[in-house]
Amino acid sequence: MAPAVKATAHLSFANNTQVSITRAGCGSTKVCVETPTDCDPAGNDTCLFGSAVAAAPVAPNGAEVTVQLRGNSTGYIALGLTADQTQGNTMLFICAQNSSDGGKFFFRTMKRNNTDKMLSATETPVKEIRGLVNGSLIQCEFVVPNVNASTTRNTQDTSFKVLLGSGPVTGSMIGAFAVALTSGVLNLADPSGNGTNTTVAPTTAGAGSVLHSYALLLLLGVVALSFTHRA
Template identity: 40%
Template sequence: MALNNLFVLVSMVIVCLAPGIHGNGHLSFSNIPGLQVNITRAGCGVTRVCVDQLVNCNSSMEGSCLFASLEVTSRTAPNGSVLDITMQGTAMANEYIAIGLKPTTGTTLVFVCGRQNEIRFRFFTRDLNSSNSMLEPSETITTQILGNITGDLIQCQFTVPNVNATEARSADNTFAIQLARGALGAGPTGPVGTFNASRTTEPLNLGDPSSTVPTTAAPTTLAMTTSSGPASFIPSASLLLWSVLALPALLRM
């Protein structure tokens, strides 16, 4: 009887400490007091790969489109690499934002930051079934999970250890990145339905951000044009100088 009571007490403590986990031992939330989600473009293309939902999405940092950054912080053969991920976007109640890591061959790993109601943050990992685009339960180890909800904006950051795009002993950090949003299912089961990516990049080497094709291009500055009429003529400096020198001779003629 005493042993049974102890088991019940321990179970209650686990539920109270981690209400968002629902028994998923592969997930662990950050327990560092005062630590906040930090979303930034600092280091994009230098130490981290950054991806927007739309190329040239200038307002992505305000949350109107999805933004994600991925940084390889260490490599440990043969297990793979440690990958730090941040992500943000708009999500209403019972919606989620997600990022997928798609290797050249094999299963796409999907990480989901959800908003069950106005204030409750939820986190899930899923596998993407390539044959029908359905999200299926998975147990991808994910640590240091942090989430934040402010208005319509949802932000999250987390660490994925032992990331490897290949089954070979050497670490392979080449993935296509997929960004998506969708609806959360009822209860603790998480997202349901198909995974519809709004952005899929080409394969990117996450371990060498400077070698990848820029995933967020710089804004292009366009020349000013008029709606009608001939193009303006701007004389060169040499032509102006010739005109000044020739003017006295022309006046004497």
């Protein structure tokens, strides 16, 4: 396992931003994944919960995806999107607290190699980020524009496997990502077509952490997953 590396920058937000995450709309207006199965994020302290809603994709930019994430960690929780769990990459969206800074909420994105499970620095546009930390409970909401599972810009695909997991944070150092759940293939633009619970058995934990800087805005294009951005 690679050692944790101190990040030089991250997006930081107010600790008391209003965030309310429930199961309302699961299977009808939003795709939901959770562990334990069917747990209630509004009242279950052990519930690791994520949801996603994708607007209709527009070529060549892809779809805009609204994400909610809720879980317990003294470090971070994360939601990942991948087109293929065994190869290519997973795009990770990390909601975290900095224990050395009073538990202040911060957010960042990383890329996980699906072959060796290592994390690496990446940058993808994310907007409307809101986060709340209350003890070990972390809740966050954010919007990811221009999401496309296809490597071909003229082909729009909103079908992904969704990963949920967590990991440690020491100061601004991100530790290994431990996968708690990996879903089957879910179409983020068609919640009703996926059913209310389509998740499969958890996978083993991933490893690695990276130096992550928000100095650049990069176009992420990978073999199994691409997030395209057009100015």
